[in-house]
Amino acid sequence: MIEFTVLKKSKKSAARLGILKTPHGEIETPAFVPVATQAVIKTLTAEEVLQTKSQILICNTYHLHLKPDEKIVKQNGGLHKFMNWGKPLMTDSGGFQVFSLGFGRDYGTGKLLKEKTDKAILAGDKPANIKIKDDGVFFKSYIDGETIFIGPRESIKIQEKLGADIIFAFDECTSPISDYNYTKQSLEKTHRWAKMCLDVKKSKQALFGIIQGGKFSDLKEESAKFIGNLPFDGFGIGGEFGDSKKTMTAMLNFTIPYLPQEKPVHLLGIGHIEDIKPIITTGVDTFDCITPTHYARHGIAFTSKGRLDMQKKVFLKDKNPLDSSCTCLTCQNYSRSYITHLFRAKEITALQLVTFHNLYYFNSYVEKLREAIKNDKI
């Protein structure tokens, strides 16, 4: 079980400061949630992750079901013990994979639409590689092609075996190019699945329901009201948020007030550094994003001066740390020159040093924002 306490609401915005108590410790919110899909923050050990000021991680049901199988995790004493992470954990339900391995893959689109497109997903359209049925989804394992069925029941059972503190309802994350009718039909399914998740769950883990509805206000409202009225321990806001950052913030400002104010709100899969302040001011308590870890492995370091592409030749002659105002171990001990050398030499330590820094940087930034809420500055 979890316990959520709102300590303070900003006078300037909907931002709020809170404490989320879990069986594995407390989280100061708003908090960034690094993504540990396969029960690891890629390139880092759990001990290193602790030093990045991370308070809670999110792992993935679909991926851990395929590998190593939740039974193995359970036999190892559950996720916390398995991955040597004594702090709070979430598991995502696999609902994102319904999108990313389905229409996301077919159309090459992400959660946010960058360019205008004529492509559209209409009611009745079916993704090429997965089958979405009334009770769940048939996936093809990307490992060996095996057919795998995950629905609300399966997802909850897997998540119970994994043993995270907070688990998510199985949903269908919709694409930014889904039309109104597709989104509406999908939403009905997600709502039905949400109830099933509540019915199936036997553990004391906290279960978060997920609000969908795409970019359509009436569907978002309907979803927030419906999911918000179910006895979930918290809420995730998922799916896509229109085609610009402004619509995203507007949509959050519109949606969150429909949810019970005493329960925590998690924003699923959003969090480029420039998005963080805007989403926090809408009242989001926790949010996860692959950006700091994923981009790190592609050479991008986030700094107070903006993104740096550490593969660029210029940095070979730069003896400064990634960010001279950063107090992380990477910045204390290693130069841009060295890190760039490692990238160009294809040394895996490059990925590690930047992953460490990026996580520390994101967490430090959110820490500052918590301070700002305390002082009613945002």
Add this chain to the structure above:
RNA sequence: GCUGCGGUGACGGAGUGGUCAAUCGUAACAGACUGUAAAUCUGUCGCCCGUUGGGGCUACGGAGGUUCGAAUCCUCCCCGCAGCA
């Protein structure tokens, strides 16, 4: 000195008379990435002009030659490797 093999774009290495500015890989450069199919993917990669289609120029060790046409065939030369003297 003889015999054999070979010299291709930054590098490795295809091509062996027209469809070749030359497959592919690497490097280089540029771009993308938001609940991780992702240490990944995409684009450019001889020079010059055109917004595109495209056009011009210079190129496959060097110099000649054969041919309508040569990286590809012939002659001589230079260089490398191997074997034999």
